[in-house]
Amino acid sequence: MNIPSTGTSSNDSLLAVCLFASFADGEKSDAEREQIRQMAEELGTEDIASVSRRILMGKLTLETVAAGLATGQERMLAYEMARTVCEAGGSITADEQAFLTNLRSKLALGAAEADAIDEQVDSIALAPVDSAAPGAPDNSGMILKYAILNGALELLPETLATMAIIPMQMKMVYRIGKAHGVELDRSNIKDFLATAGVGLGSQVVEGFARKLMAGLGKKVAGKMAGKIASHVTGSAFSFGTTYAIGHIAERYYSGGGKLDTAEIKNLFSTLGEQGRQLHAKYLPEIRQRASTLNPAEILSMVRGRAAV
Numbered sequence: 001m002n003i004p005s006t007g008t009s010s011n012d013s014l015l016a017v018c019l020f021a022s023f024a025d026g027e028k029s030d031a032e033r034e035q036i037r038q039m040a041e042e043l044g045t046e047d048i049a050s051v052s053r054r055i056l057m058g059k060l061t062l063e064t065v066a067a068g069l070a071t072g073q074e075r076m077l078a079y080e081m082a083r084t085v086c087e088a089g090g091s092i093t094a095d096e097q098a099f100l101t102n103l104r105s106k107l108a109l110g111a112a113e114a115d116a117i118d119e120q121v122d123s124i125a126l127a128p129v130d131s132a133a134p135g136a137p138d139n140s141g142m143i144l145k146y147a148i149l150n151g152a153l154e155l156l157p158e159t160l161a162t163m164a165i166i167p168m169q170m171k172m173v174y175r176i177g178k179a180h181g182v183e184l185d186r187s188n189i190k191d192f193l194a195t196a197g198v199g200l201g202s203q204v205v206e207g208f209a210r211k212l213m214a215g216l217g218k219k220v221a222g223k224m225a226g227k228i229a230s231h232v233t234g235s236a237f238s239f240g241t242t243y244a245i246g247h248i249a250e251r252y253y254s255g256g257g258k259l260d261t262a263e264i265k266n267l268f269s270t271l272g273e274q275g276r277q278l279h280a281k282y283l284p285e286i287r288q289r290a291s292t293l294n295p296a297e298i299l300s301m302v303r304g305r306a307a308v
Contacts, residue, residue, distance in 0.1 A: 013068030021085035024099035066106040087125040088200040143246030151239035152289035162207035180253040236279040243275030
């Protein structure tokens with residue numbers, strides 16, 4: 001489950017598949033286009049915005065994109081990434097399922113290999129949000145741990161690491177709610193994140209795009225390979241987003257859910273920027289955390305079997 005070191009054509013096709021998946025639910029809103037534009041600007045490339053425009057205008061087909069993936073590994077990776085994007089927020093819609101079925105066909109994937117990918121992605125994306133670890137009366141330390149972890153996950157080459165970020169954010173919100181006597185489920189948490197303006201699918205697309213552009217290595221025989229990313233933009237983004245989500249959840253649930261939508265969105269903007277600035281302070285710890293992570297530990301944390 002890794003970003004392979006392939007040529008530009010293959011990476012362009014993989015990126016396009018992610019964007020097709022992000023639009024598969026039929027919600028091609030101005031806000032969604034603006035997120036794509038901001039992503040392209042942050043990454044310093046017009047490729048993402050250009051591909052997005054061509055998809056939305058019907059000038060780029062899924063068949064053409066699939067043809068740009070020459071190897072079986074690339075085609076399986078494309079399907080895995082698309083499934084992850086579609087499932088970022090939880091259950092897959094009918095439109096998304098139709099897209100994934102069509103993608104399977106275009107990629108010429110057999111039922112057994114596609115089903116195996118579905119099962120693997122589902123086990124991460126749909127992992128229980130509850131946690132045996134209790135929330136603390138003061139959750140600030142716990143929020144910082146999740147921010148450091150997600151900043152570290154962003155530095156790793158595996159798609160598995162990118163998949164794990166949103167489930168870890170959901171677990172953090174669950175623990176904060178529970179600490180204040182509020183029992184949450186996936187639907188509650190998804191609604192809370194949507195109110196804050198957190199784009200679950202766009203987070204995943206952006207994480208994959210960074211990995212593709214960085215040309216990071218791939219996992220061999222179950223071990224991490226390739227160097228931890230030298231760039232820190234994505235790490236700062238995931239750290240800042242997680243930091244903001246955690247502190248908004250703390251204020252929201254400790255105050256009896258009295259914040260309105262406008263207040264939550266303003267807090268997310270302010271706290272997200274504060275978190276990104278704090279990222280530099282904690283970067284040594286983030287890099288150290290990344291250097292110790294392995295796929296088995298990541299899966300254990302996602303499934304609630306290991307502490308953050």
